[in-house]
Amino acid sequence: MSDGILKALMQLFAIIAKQDDGATASERKFVEEFLYFQLSEDLVKEYLVQYDEFVGPVELDEEGNHVKKLTSVKDSVRTLGFILSVSAFFNPLRVFFPIFVFTEISGVVVILVGILSSNLLATGLGILSLLAGIIVFSLGLLTHVVGFKLGDETTY
Numbered sequence: 793m794s795d796g797i798l799k800a801l802m803q804l805f806a807i808i809a810k811q812d813d814g815a816t817a818s819e820r821k822f823v824e825e826f827l828y829f830q831l832s833e834d835l836v837k838e839y840l841v842q843y844d845e846f847v848g849p850v851e852l853d854e855e856g857n858h859v860k861k862l863t864s865v866k867d868s869v870r871t872l873g874f875i876l877s878v879s880a881f882f883n884p885l886r887v888f889f890p891i892f893v894f895t896e897i898s899g900v901v902v903i904l905v906g907i908l909s910s911n912l913l914a915t916g917l918g919i920l921s922l923l924a925g926i927i928v929f930s931l932g933l934l935t936h937v938v939g940f941k942l943g944d945e946t947t948y
Contacts, residue, residue, distance in 0.1 A: 806846030888932025
């Protein structure tokens with residue numbers, strides 16, 4: 793796994809771990825086991841340090857319990873960005889194009905059934921399926937462009 797993917801995963805794990813009660817020892821243990829499955833011991837220590845830096849200090853109340861926090865919009869946007877950047881390292885069109893084709897074909901079929909049976913609900917659902925396919929394909933193109941901008945040849 794490349795350094796860019798691992799760094800993005802550490803940030804993503806940290807954002808997820810900080811939700812609600814904050815990062816716990818069991819969440820850190822999960823990240824550690826994930827890293828041991830992928831990397832050597834030296835690299836595991838290096839990426840655990842990065843994870844700990846991304847998580848930041850744990851906030852405790854007077855009784856020693858984790859302070860519950862709401863998810864910030866900033867963390868939500870960062871999460872979406874990390875998902876897009878990680879998926880950019882894999883061939884995004886190979887992932888998104890079949891989903892696009894399936895939703896487009898199913899949308900056309902549902903529209904035809906709706907028209908033939910004079911069912912407006914089916915026709916509307918078919919149109920929604922066509923729009924969903926366009927959105928999925930757009931996400932695939934976006935991740936493809938992100939991979940291109942990052943100079944990653946594996947996306948071609």
